[in-house]
Amino acid sequence: MTLSVDIRHAFGDFTLDVSFEAPPGLTVLFGRSGSGKSTVINAVAGLLSPETGRITVEGKTLFDRAQGIDLAPHRRGLGYVFQEGRLFPHMTVRQNLMFSRWFRKGARSDFHEVVEMLGIGALLDRRPLALSGGEKQRVAIGRALLGDPRIILADEPLAALDEPRKAEILPYFERLRDEVSVPILYVSHSATEVARLATTVVTLENGRVTGQGPATGILGDPMLTPLGARAAGAVLETKVARHHDDGLTELSAGGVALFVPRVAQQVGQPLRIRIAAQEVILSRSRPEGLSALNILPGQITTIRSGAGPGALVSVATPAGILLARITQRSARLLDLTEGASCYAIVKSVAIAPEDVGGPDRVSKAL
Structure with missing residues (x-):
């Protein structure tokens, strides 16, 4: 199951022109702030309609400008994990987890397996205000999974957490990478996150792809240092x-x-x-x-x-x-x-x- 992205879009003096494939596992879009990472993930999510190009996943076309295809976000079969959990504050954890199934009738993912994988069984009757930042992100991951997504999008999901909470969440993303069969597109400008999580790394600079490959190859290439030599x-x-x-x-x-x-x-x-x-x-x-x-x-x-x-x-x-x-x-x-x-x-x-x-x-x- 592979995500294929080939899009172009201009914003004033900035032009995004990217083409890459995200195979099974976790693909990190890696680069400085302003390199185009979030723009790419928003295009995949249907929150941005590129001027030209095509986006497909699992053989299904999500966007094709030439053919006039531009599926609405809720029809793309996405699971989205934001920087902050964005949970519904009036719902319990259980209700938040089940909400995604409202959009994906007949979802087959096992509720108890997802809860066990993320270690959130003791949180099911709590409301978001009673959760730590790390707990909120685990619930957000669970909500994304329970909609049986074709692809999971994660836009700097650890950016709002302190170091102890990041250390808490990283192993869950490792399990997600290894145990879930759908592609995961993960935005980050943290070399540590890339090294820990990435199956594939796509480096971006000024709206262009500068490199793509396994983490060991990309991070070990001195010519590909999107965050500069200090972060190499x-x-x-x-x-x-x-x-x-x-x-x-x-x-x-x-x-x-x-x-x-x-x-x-x-x-x-x-x-x-x-x-x-x-x-x-x-x-x-x-x-x-x-x-x-x-x-x-x-x-x-x-x-x-x-x-x-x-x-x-x-x-x-x-x-x-x-x-x-x-x-x-x-x-x-x-x-x-x-x-x-x-x-x-x-x-x-x-x-x-x-x-x-x-x-x-x-x-x-x-």
Whole structure:
């Protein structure tokens, strides 16, 4: 089941011209504010009619300017999760969850399965004013699911939450990605969310698609940094190897041991981790006498110099691609060139808990 988008629309000096496909799993529209992310999702939802183009999902045409097709939002079979829950305050959680079925007669999704998946059984008789921000978003996700949508849209659904509430909600979006068969189109400008959740990443800049592919490939490409070099970071696919008594967890990535602060996952559990480029140090020889535990041999594949003093270096290691943000002076002093051997050094404590997430089971099954 795939969403296909090919649209163009002008707003004064800004022109949106995008074409991409969102396969099963969770596709993130990733870019700076003003890059066109919300405009795309509004066009898919039927809240905006593009000047030209076509939008289809599961073989059904939602919009086709040439053929005069422009289905109303309630006829598109969408589940929409907004930045804020937008629950009906006069209804209980149960009534809010069941409301979406009013538009989708004969919906087959199992109410109890959805409630169990989202952990909201104890909330069913409460009203929205008695819920936390994270609880409201879980109910909003449930309401979207219970309408048996052809596609789920999520427009920066964590933007209004504080960090603890974001950490609460991220695992539910991971389950949604892995357990629901419909495409999920997710708008974000958070590299952490992209690294944790994305099956596919579509990067946008000034209304244009600049890249599309799996999270590990897109986030590891130094030429695709829609939020700038300060937010750059690569994603590694790892597996929990063992837990140590000193509070560290040992991960295995491509046969290489990586040490991170303890994670609450069983041995053998696959995990994704994001390593920020600013947390990676490069050395031409293997360093000795360092406190850093993670020292990975590698080869430089790309060096991207910025307009300022910085450079973004891509390093191929046995664990996967890493990005390092260094100064151009350091690159010259170390004589860093494409193809040169080096070592990438990462402090264990530099890998934050929010940058460690569950595996993307969807893309592995495709």
